[in-house]
Amino acid sequence: MKKILVTGANGQLGSELQELSVLFQHQYQFLFTDRADFPLEQEKQMADFFAIHQPDFCINCAAYTAVDRAETEREQAMLINGWAVGKIARLCDEYSCRLIHISTDYVFDGNSSVPLAEAxxxxxxxxxxxxxxxxxxxxxAFSPSSIIIRTSWVYSSYGNNFVKTMIRLMSERPQIKVVNDQIGAPTYAADLAKAILQIIEFLDTPGGASRPGGIYHYCNSGKISWFDFAQAICQKIHATCEVLPIPSSDYPTPAKRPAFSLMATEKIQRDFGVPVYPWEDSLDTCLLKMQQFLA
Known part of the structure; x- marks a missing residue:
């Protein structure tokens, strides 16, 4: 039975993959790891893990995700998000393991006005x-067969994210202000988890194994601002909180955000047959799941 290594298993995407893995246990053995099992700062420990387990696929969900703190903790952010990925890629290449690495819409400057293609x-x-x-x-560079998946505005019933923050603030305050000049699309982590496992199934076929590596975009369909997203959450949970739009200039942060980072997803749909769901439908699914957790 082939093995799938999942790094950052306790994050939003990793948690969704853990939940989904029960449906694939007859096909794959999952190796879910956290910082203790697979520390990205420790090259020898990572190499030892590969030598012992020899995974066939690696889903790298581990990342330094504190966007504002990264402005001051630059060395740590680059170590985890940059150099450690190269070390994982080298190991994947050495052990003929297919790497699926998760990236972000924040590689763009936000100056586009049309959905961004991979190129x-x-x-x-x-x-x-x-x-x-x-x-x-x-x-x-170190594992050319790698599949890079850029995603955006990730949320889930697990972990900390915009949806959970909005729900909390809407229960605590009569009024909140949310930026309306940053445009993109949210991504429900459960949808992304399904897409990744569908891609692995494809790559695990004789025809799919020869699929070259490259960059892909995945997010839910639609084009919204953070304000639009917050307003939809407010309506769907029937909150009485007033949501007001503000420009980014009224909400300064240490790290600048791209004003427009909407990504085109046609390539991942075409190459892997992965479905892309409307953001409102996925938000409904996530909120329903949260209600079940709270019930």
Whole structure:
């Protein structure tokens, strides 16, 4: 039975993969790891893990995700998001393991006005985006068969994210302000987890094994601002909180955000037959799941 290594297993995407893995236990053995089992700062420990387990696929969900802190913790952000990815890619290449690495829309500068294709010029406006871009480069340099999946605005019933923050604030405050001039699309982590496992199933076929590596975009369909997203959450949970739109200039953060990072997803749909769901439908699914957790 082939083995799938999942790094960062306790994050949003890793948790969704853990939940979904029960449906694939007859096909694959999953190796879910956290910082203790697979520390990205410790090259020897990572090499020992590969030598012992020899995975066939590696889904690298592990990342330094504190976007604003990355502006000051640059060395740590680059170590985890950049150089460590290269070390994983080297190991994947050595052990003929197919790497699926998760990246971000923050590799773009936000100056586009049309959905960004995979070949669109990259130009990060913050250090987090720069460190993630370095990870992409390292993965493809040391393991050219790597599949890079850029995603955006990830949320889930697990972990900390925008949806959970909005629900909490809407229960605590009569009014909240949310930026309305940053445009993109949210991604329900459960949808991304399904897409990744569908891609692995494809790559695990004789025809799919020869599929070359490359960069892909995945997010839910639609084009919205953070304000639109917050307003939809407010309506769907029937909150009485007033949601007001503000420009990014009224909500300064240490790290600049791209103003427009909507990504085109046609390539991943075409190459792997992966479905892309409307963001409102996926939000409904996630909120329903959260209610079940709270019940």
């Amino acid at each position: 669109a010029p990259v130009n990060p406006v913050n250090y987090y985006g720069l460190s993630k871009l370095k990870g992409e480069e390292q993965a493809l």
